[in-house]
Amino acid sequence: MSNNKPPAIKILRHFDWHRLTFNFFLTVVLFILLVPILIVVLSSFSGKEHLSWPFTDLTFRWYFEVLNRPLWVKTFINSLITASLTTVISLLVATPAAYALSKHKGKGEAGFISSFITWPIMMPPVIIGIALLIFLSRIGLRGSYFAIAIGHTLWAAPLVFITMVAVFERFNPIYIMAAKDLGANDIQAFMKVTIPMVKSGIISAMFLAFVISTQEFIIALFLHSPSTITLPVELYTAIRDELSPGISAISVYMIGIVAAGLFVIDRVIGIENIGFSGKG
Amino acid sequence: MPNFSLELQNIGKRYGEVVALADINLQVKEGDFFFLLGPSGCGKTTLLKIISGLEAPTRGRVIINGKNETELHANKRNTATVFQEWALFPHMNVYDNIAFGMKMHKFPAQKIKTKVAELLELIHMGGYHKRMAYELSGGQQQRVAIARSLAIEPDILLLDEPLSNLDLSLRQNMRIELIRLHEQIGKTFIYVTHDQTEAMTMGDNLVVMQKGKIEQVGSPKEIYKNPVNDYVATFIGETNEIPGTISELSPEPILETPSGIKLKVDIRDNSLKKGSKAVAIVRPEHTKVIKSDDAIDNRFDVIVDNVAYFGPSLRLFCHSANDNTPFFVDVFTETEMAITAVAGSRIKVGLEKQYALCYGIN
Amino acid sequence: MRSATESIKMSYPEGFSMGTITSFKKNYKYLLPAIPMLLFLIIFFVYPSVIMVKYSFNKSLLYGEIENTFTFENYINFFTDPFYLKVVWRSFVLGFWVTAITIPFGYVLAYAMWTSKGLKRKLLYFCILLPLFTNLVIRLYGWRILLSPMGPINGILKNLGFTDSGFSMIYTKPAVVIGLVSECAPYYVLILFSVLTLVNPRYIDAAYDLGAGKIKTFFQIIWPLSLPGVVSGGMLTFIWSFGAFATPTILGKPIHWTPAIHAERQILSIRDWPFGTAIGMSLVVIVLVILFIQSRLTPKVHSQRT
Structure with missing residues (x-):
């Protein structure tokens, strides 16, 4: 560096324009991602009946008030029921499949089956909704909790599958060899060695399935009936008519479920190990 | 006819086009401490897995205690493996680890209890049954892994490089420990290793393997003294290799080096003819540093490059005075020779012809 | 002595030919645990899709009655009606804008994640996963609050004196585009990030070491290596914007509706x-056509780590 330049130019030179531009873009994209959620959280404390800026008379009362609205409580319970069903079905079908396919990744047919299992995520949810609506109406299941859970499983099971494949791949098969060598058959080795050792992965997959089901609304929109309507579907109709702190409070409860789920997953397997995209 | 606890007949194993094992025939006596020795990739671990039933051979038969068990899976065979990584179940404590195999074999509960206690005594770890695997040191994990395998009372205990994850001093203790265990239990042990010292010092018998084939079977002494080829000779123990051409076969076989030294040698390879390329294998302890008037079959001059101190002995790294063929000699520290040999000095070494084992080179 | 391969090629002992048949069976036995998953997908995904295809060739009569025939009428109606052609075209344009915005902005976030470590990386992960998993309706609700005439943005603009009456920002195309960007960006970032993690960071060191500047290093080393992630993430963004359902209904007017919304209207309302x-x-x-074109264009992802 030459020292005979005027100080102003020197400062300009040392000023990192790349970093500034980079950070500006980063701020904008984080804003786009997070601000809708932040604003929902903020507005839930507004004291006014209808939302308008600035949010004044800050209060917690909506959080208690909405608990007394039977419609919302009912939809919340419906969401919990479908999410539990989804979790159970997803885990039961996807875990053994992930176990079988994780060890044969190189093979042709295994690769094809793995990508077949992830096809439903590629489909627009509207299409899954329509297809299942037609099929389940035919066999008389439309509108049941089970119907919505099936729809959600089409979304959740592939993601559980991807997560569990990653978990099983990290599992050293030497332990199964040891178990078999000591006299265990395939099922005993799976139940007594594999499952306990990948327990944390399974817990994460459970939360994943559960969270996905509590948040999904397009498939549920097609498959619900008045008695099984889930909270996101009810929200979908409600927010078009009103902007109110009560709705915000309900939304914050939902965001809380997601945040808690992410926290648990992070504790158990690390947030960066959630199976998404091409990684698995 | 002796009782064989294991017989392998024409065992072959392929992975696709890759041949891992070709035509292995082997017999292991009951109660033997038997070693499979070879460099990594020679197929010894695959062979061990075939014996345990964890892998099926592409062809051939596995006969255990006189019964053909080729088709039996690992969980039905009465063999137990101690794995290289030990593979103690991390979600179980020591007791449950050792008891696992017995539960799988449906031993009565009372027997499991006494047997675990017995085994923990045997491995000097009484009182450790509540510990988790990760709370144990490497040596302790190792011993628990052995106890876990012994718990199912196997006819054959298979050990797959069990000491390679331990540091040197612990490894030496465990070697003695394993010899003791073998004597106490009296079962057949089959031990895979690439470490020839382990095989030489612990084994009753051993096979040397290379590229999926057996090169030689025998006791450590036999193999050391009479290696069948230069591969076995160089793999077992330390050797000097002197390349050259057979210039004379009778009355006395002579190997002539490129620089013209004529060595009287002991021909170990019947295919050698006059003019064949060959190599003489010489162990360091069989060469002597001599004075010029000593009577000996071969003598030649070397120049000392480097002196390494080993405590009781010195190793002189040298090269031939005529060409650059490297050569090393061991001498005892407390001798006159050892004091005069310094880097750069020229010394005379002598070699009796029965110690210059001559093999053909392909 | 025979060589190893030769001795393997010799005639096998008795019973081997049967062995090849059992080994063929064994090759597929490992798939048994996958059967429940496959059955589930066949019953609830493949079969319903087949029925759906069949329906699309049927004829609708009045009052929701369906005549079981085979006709291309529905498809012809869709692809010849200028109204629906315009819907498809507008959705294409929408997808283009969303993708064009998501690619650079998402890239910055993925890059920031890639170059960060420890707690910062975890935090950025959380910033992506929280919106990803949070109900889309809630996020759209947040946008409605933000963009409404009485909302914070207009409020701040009024305070600053830019406007008296407030801008009408909701129910416009930019509102739909920004909503879709926030919907698709998390997926795009995760896909791109997973490709970036395959790039060996030593390449950057090597480039610096050879004297390349930051910008040069980026465009000559990192960008080409991460291109597969940009392409597949960008395609996903485009497809999802094109097939979007919730965002255009909540943040847009009927003129912004996509084919997916029209499909839902036809089924649930009409x-x-x-x-x-x-x-x-x-x-x-x-x-599928877009995906096919993409698979032809995309360079294969190679792991540069060994």
Whole structure:
């Protein structure tokens, strides 16, 4: 560096324009991602009946008030029921499949089956909704909790599958060899060695399935009936008519479920190990 | 006819086009401490897995205690493996680890209890049954892994490089420990290793393997003294290799080096003819540093490059005075020779012809 | 002595030919645990899709009755009606804008994640996963609050004196685009990030070491290596914007509606199932064509780590 330049130019030179531009873009994209959620959280404390800026008379009362609205409580319970069903079905079908396919990744047919299992995520949810609506109406299941859970499983099971494949791949098969060598058959080795050792992965997959089901609304929109309507579907109709702190409070409860789920997953397997995209 | 606890007949194993094992025939006596020795990739671990039933051979038969068990899976065979990584179940404590195999074999509960206690005594770890695997040191994990395998009372205990994850001093203790265990239990042990010292010092018998084939079977002494080829000779123990051409076969076989030294040698390879390329294998302890008037079959001059101190002995790294063929000699520290040999000095070494084992080179 | 390969090639002992048959069976036995998953997908995904395809070739009569025939009428109606052609075209344009914005902005976030470590990386992960998993309706609700005439943005603009009456920002195309960007960006970032993690960071060191500047290093080393992630993430963004459902209904007007919304209208409101399924199938076909073109264009992802 030459020292005979005027100080102003020197400062300009040392000023990192790349970093500034980079950070500006980063701020904008984080804003786009997070601000809708932040604003929902903020507005839930507004004291006014209808939302308008600035949010004044800050209060917690909506959080208690909405608990007394039977419609919302009912939809919340419906969401919990479908999410539990989804979790159970997803885990039961996807875990053994992930176990079988994780060890044969190189093979042709295994690769094809793995990508077949992830096809439903590629489909627009509207299409899954329509297809299942037609099929389940035919066999008389439309509108049941089970119907919505099936729809959600089409979304959740592939993601559980991807997560569990990653978990099983990290599992050293030497332990199964040891178990078999000591006299265990395939099922005993799976139940007594594999499952306990990948327990944390399974817990994460459970939360994943559960969270996905509590948040999904397009498939549920097609498959619900008045008695099984889930909270996101009810929200979908409600927010078009009103902007109110009560709705915000309900939304914050939902965001809380997601945040808690992410926290648990992070504790158990690390947030960066959630199976998404091409990684698995 | 002796009782064989294991017989392998024409065992072959392929992975696709890759041949891992070709035509292995082997017999292991009951109660033997038997070693499979070879460099990594020679197929010894695959062979061990075939014996345990964890892998099926592409062809051939596995006969255990006189019964053909080729088709039996690992969980039905009465063999137990101690794995290289030990593979103690991390979600179980020591007791449950050792008891696992017995539960799988449906031993009565009372027997499991006494047997675990017995085994923990045997491995000097009484009182450790509540510990988790990760709370144990490497040596302790190792011993628990052995106890876990012994718990199912196997006819054959298979050990797959069990000491390679331990540091040197612990490894030496465990070697003695394993010899003791073998004597106490009296079962057949089959031990895979690439470490020839382990095989030489612990084994009753051993096979040397290379590229999926057996090169030689025998006791450590036999193999050391009479290696069948230069591969076995160089793999077992330390050797000097002197390349050259057979210039004379009778009355006395002579190997002539490129620089013209004529060595009287002991021909170990019947295919050698006059003019064949060959190599003489010489162990360091069989060469002597001599004075010029000593009577000996071969003598030649070397120049000392480097002196390494080993405590009781010195190793002189040298090269031939005529060409650059490297050569090393061991001498005892407390001798006159050892004091005069310094880097750069020229010394005379002598070699009796029965110690210059001559093999053909392909 | 025979060589190893020769001795393997010799005639096998008795019983080997049977062995090849059992080994063939064994090759597929490992798939047994996958059967429940496959059955589930066949019953609830493949079969319903087949029925849906069948419906789309049926004819609808009045009052939701369906005549079981085979006709291309629904498809012809969809692809010849200028109204629906305009819907498809507008959705294409929408997808273009969303993708064009998501690619650079998402890239910055993925890059920031890639170059960060420890707690910062975890935090950025959380910033992506929280919106990803949070109900889309809630996020759209947040946008409605933000963009509404009485909302914070207009409020701040009024305070600053830019406007008296406030801008009408909701129910406009930019609102739909920004909503879709926030919907698709998390997926795009995760896909791109997973490709970036395959790039060996030593390449950057090597480039610096050879004297390349930051910008040069980026465009000559990192960008080409991460291109597969940009392409597949960008395609996903485009497809999802094209097939979007919730965002255009909540942040847009009927003029912003995508084929997916029209399909839903036909099915749930108008109850013309054959036409609705035909729109849905057309959407799927367009998506598949895009995916096919992408698979032809995309360079393969290679791991540069060894």
